[in-house]
Amino acid sequence: MLTLSLLSPLVAGLFILLLPAKLTGQKKPSSLLMLVALAGSLISLAASLVVAAGFDGSLDGYQSVEVWFPSAANRVGWSFGVDGISIGLYILTTVLFPLGLYYSYLSFELQASEGHAPNREKLFWFSLLLLETSVIGVFVARNLIVFYIFWELILLPMILLIGIWGGKEKQYASIKFFIYTFAGSVFLILAMVAVVHYNMRSTLSFDINDTLSVAVRNMPLELQKYMFWAFIVSFLIKIPAFPLHTWLPHAHTQAPTVGSIILAGVLLKMGTYGIFRFSLPMFKNISLIYANFFIWLGVIGIIYGAWMAWAQSDIKKLIAYSSVSHMGYILAGMFSGTEAGLNGAYMQMINHGISTGLLFLLVGVIYDRTHTRELADYGGLAKLSPAFAVVFMIATLSSVGLPGTNGFVGEFLILLGTFQKNVWAGIFAITGVIFGAVYMLHLYKKMFFGEVSAKLKAVSEKTSLKISKRELAVVLPFVVAIFALGFKPEIVMDPTKKSLKQFVTNRTSLPIVKFEE
């Protein structure tokens, strides 16, 4: 089943490339291509749901393991599996992609109705499907090299998506994204090889398992530190954590809407997933040494991201900086080493994918009609498009973390965990919640309330600003997920709880009463 869900998008993508060229180049986007792409993506979703149904959260280690070419598996073993850490992100990926795919088709259609013929459709669908395969590959890989292969493979469709279908500065954004991520991954592969081949005679394979942690523990502490940094820098770039975040606003603003959804929804999670998968289990001692440093890095990210978001005049950039802020929570929660913090961080990973993915989707919906992302051009949208305003409100509240939405559970648990580990960091992190509400509500107020702006008036005379039924159908699953996870977070937390327990280093920070013996 894993293989099916991994390969079906790729096969659909290749099939699309082979279809006759006359399907494209017309004024309207080809629905046949979209159907093929959607089929590949939906098969993947169905297969992933089968895997999820058979998943047992009470077990340790990998489940539904699949190995390709078992005889050659000695060095680069193509083996796949899911465990508590990957299952949630895996499902998030397979759910997000079909929605993004279908939305892109709607967006193409809308542009076609305005006379803009879709640009290189076949390559577009292929890039998206290749992207899906590689993201799934990252989350289900059970081998360091396979993980790395998919990790790098993501760059290719991403630079195509940003570079071809992006905004005005697409090439700059694309190159920046490419160089940043590649820089991180070069050191990642260096560290991976170094850990496995620390001793020439070692018989370790590249499979991800407990022996890797043992291998690391046998290294001299100084070397361990270098390895730790080589690993984590590439994850910090991907997250992106505070000083390494500068590629994100550009990539987000220039990417096409579906690119932003996927980028915010799952690509950023690859960084935090990497920390869960490698940094924390393999470098237990080192990550304990640096725990406070990373918590503070997370807190700086929270506050810095929030302030930057407040100062933006470009809606997409604002949401991009809100991502920096939200990912800061996850970083802080992960390194708190408390059960609450870890579970909250995992919850927040899923939440951020849903709420920020939805925000980018909605911005895309309105951008397709108005062709502006300037906040100043908006105002009074609630009067023109009430349904849209409601959905945007739900996304905003989820992003702010209102109780009852999914955002609350994650943020609350993270703050709780951070407090237990480091009180001062907790206090500063809490201010982030306030700032978060400030910039999101500021955005909402500017966009939806007040007088209808001149720009919107002009646009609404030509086209309807109302969200269409089909777009609403794409949005609906997000809304359902926001409330479902808000009221019943166990859906995400139960399967992962067991796997996250191994990272708990700090049971509680309450003063422990020592009994004299």
Add this chain to the structure above:
Amino acid sequence: MNLFSINDLIATAPALVLVTGAILILLLQIVLPKFRLQAAYGVAIAVTAAAILLLVTGIPTSWQAAGATVQILPPIGTPVPLTEAFNRHVLFSGFVSEFSLLILIALLLLLLNSRRLLAELDLNLVEAYLMMLFSAAGLLYFIAAQDLITLFVALELSSLPLFVLAGWDRHSKSSNEAGIKYFLLSVLATTFLLLGIAFLYGASEGRTNLNELFYSLSRQPQSVRFAPFLFGILGWIFIYAAIAFKTALVPFHGWVADVYEGSITFVTSFMASLIKIAAVAVFFKLVMNTPENHRAIVQPVLMVFAVGSMFYGNLTALVQTNLKRMFAFSSIAHAGYMATLFIFPVGSALLAEIQKEASAALFFYVAGYAATTILVFTVIAFLETGDGEKRRITLEDLKGLGKRNPLAAFLLSLGALSFAGIPPLVGFFGKLYILRVLLGSGQYILALFVAINSLLAVYYYARIVFHCYWDYETEGEKLTGSALRSPAAWISGMALAVTVIGLGLVSSPVLRYALDAMVRFR
């Protein structure tokens, strides 16, 4: 001591087949003057294929040596005792047959393209095939040479035809310049080689056989006050310099850019692939035959070669706009990556293990490198000749190539991405195995340099891909190129593309195979 026997001929059969083919081409010119071009092309391909076949299947003839039966030309991949020929002037080991096979396959792929490419330039002369066959035969002897004198002669046999080939386009100034430049600088390198041989001859009380040299020199006290030891050091440095010239390593890289750019692209790909394969193989063999006491002193020189080449090649390639020059500098950088495998920690208990792993990694890297190089230069050659006249291709010309000539754009991007080390292409696995050896033997700084350089390099490789696929609508000077029109060229192009993708996917069996074959070197 008899001069030579039939056994010697059998042992060197693949090289002899090539030489026979070359002579046959000369004869056919007289016998079939009308069809001499077709005949030359056919013969060249046939003998190359025959040589590959001979190398793979071997010749089932055995002779008795010290009680054991030794097969003279064993099938490839069988771990057999070493075969010696011509009074131990030539020695065949797993290492040698692996690299010979690589050279022959590269030659075959090049030959498949040759007819079309040379015809497009109106340079399709019979002598081209002759030169290539002689040069390749020389390279086979070069790799197998166990005696420094044979090494020298084989080097000359492989180089002399290349001087002619480099200046093949005699109406073009740059081609003439390339020919002369390559000739003059090669002569200088040859002088170095001879000087080095002379020093080693003196240092080892009159020995030129690598094996004897090793045992003689390794007994010397490690002190530069001891004159023979000093001579030995100088000898190694001179010989390394000569081979570094052929490998295109800094600081002996001066000829690379001009010769690669000036020669017709077909010849460039010959130089960048075949010569490089042979040169790194011989370099590795020489390093393996340098005794530990000498290596401890000489190693910094190798370090300079490797690190200098990586940085110089990549930093210079970053600012190039001419595609061929860019790949010329990138080939220097790749030579640098490979040269890191010539460096082993001194006094390591795991030396034998490290060297074995290093040889397998080198084999894998150079195989991937050669495939990618031929692929890239073939595409460039077809792009150049598309408009009927030879032209220089710059990065700007590539804009929108993805629309005008999708196949060429795809193949070129594939090559660039493989060079950059993007998984799952073969270039990535080559680098991975180099890192494996370096990190496994504790050479962390070198590994870091390799990593930093891959990062530097990715920018200029990625630019090629960007230019091909972005800027679709860019007008201007339109470069389309011929789309690999001849069937033979198409086969070769597809074979290379499949290799670049496929060798990465099956990298571990290939590496294991290479490791098994390289049981012994000396």
